[in-house]
Amino acid sequence: MVNQKHWLIILSQPPYASARVLAGLDAAMAAGVFGQRVSVLLRGTAVFQLQQGQHNHPTDRHVAKTLASMPLYDVESIYIDTTYWQQVNAIPDLDVMPIAPNRVGDLIARADHVLSF
Amino acid sequence: MAMHTLNALPDSDACIASLTALDVLIIMDAAVYLLSEARDWSALPCQVYVLAEDIDAAGLTAPTSIKIINYAAWVALSTEHQQHVAWY
Numbered sequence: 001m002v003n004q005k006h007w008l009i010i011l012s013q014p015p016y017a018s019a020r021v022l023a024g025l026d027a028a029m030a031a032g033v034f035g036q037r038v039s040v041l042l043r044g045t046a047v048f049q050l051q052q053g054q055h056n057h058p059t060d061r062h063v064a065k066t067l068a069s070m071p072l073y074d075v076e077s078i079y080i081d082t083t084y085w086q087q088v089n090a091i092p093d094l095d096v097m098p099i100a101p102n103r104v105g106d107l108i109a110r111a112d113h114v115l116s117f
Numbered sequence: 118m119a120m121h122t123l124n125a126l127p128d129s130d131a132c133i134a135s136l137t138a139l140d141v142l143i144i145m146d147a148a149v150y151l152l153s154e155a156r157d158w159s160a161l162p163c164q165v166y167v168l169a170e171d172i173d174a175a176g177l178t179a180p181t182s183i184k185i186i187n188y189a190a191w192v193a194l195s196t197e198h199q200q201h202v203a204w205y
Contacts, residue, residue, distance in 0.1 A: 109118065109200075
């Protein structure tokens with residue numbers, strides 16, 4: 001596709017921490033829908049966005065389910081920081097790729113645009 | 118070839134872990150207090166800068182390996198790097 005760029009969306013906050021969480025997920029889905037190559041990195045405590053059994057406030061979107069829908073928006077690459085990953089009881093229906101914090105630089109280098117939320 | 122901007126202390130470890138030799142790091146805002154820690158800044162893989170206005174406001178001094186820059190130099194660095202990564 002002409003004008004297709006590789007976008008790296010970096011999410012740094014746990015679910016429901018602030019409006020930045022959903023803003024970042026929206027940015028990823030919007031870029032995917034518009035035919036962009038999108039990678040999402042969940043770093044630090046943002047890996048808990050994939051935790052099972054989240055009980056969100058009725059006015060909030062469910063963060064784990066939103067992430068699980070990413071393949072429908074052609075967001076195929078979800079990277080997860082290994083720092084807290086062992087503590088996460090993650091939703092089973094999403095393929096993720098572990099990445100150590102000292103490999104994040106390689107991920108950034110392969111992206112055309114980096115957005116941090 | 119990324120320009121990293123670090124605005125706050127909590128993300129400093131993750132930011133520094135992600136640096137590569139082709140990157141630059143600009144420390145600003147509340148992250149300038151990182152410079153008060155005993156750390157070998159010359160051991161980082163890339164050049165580190167700090168915004169003059171922010172380090173002056175904090176009353177801190179920069180180690181010799183860190184370059185103090187103004188806003189114009191920040192803009193110049195942003196034109197020289199493909200990606201901007203904000204740690205805030």
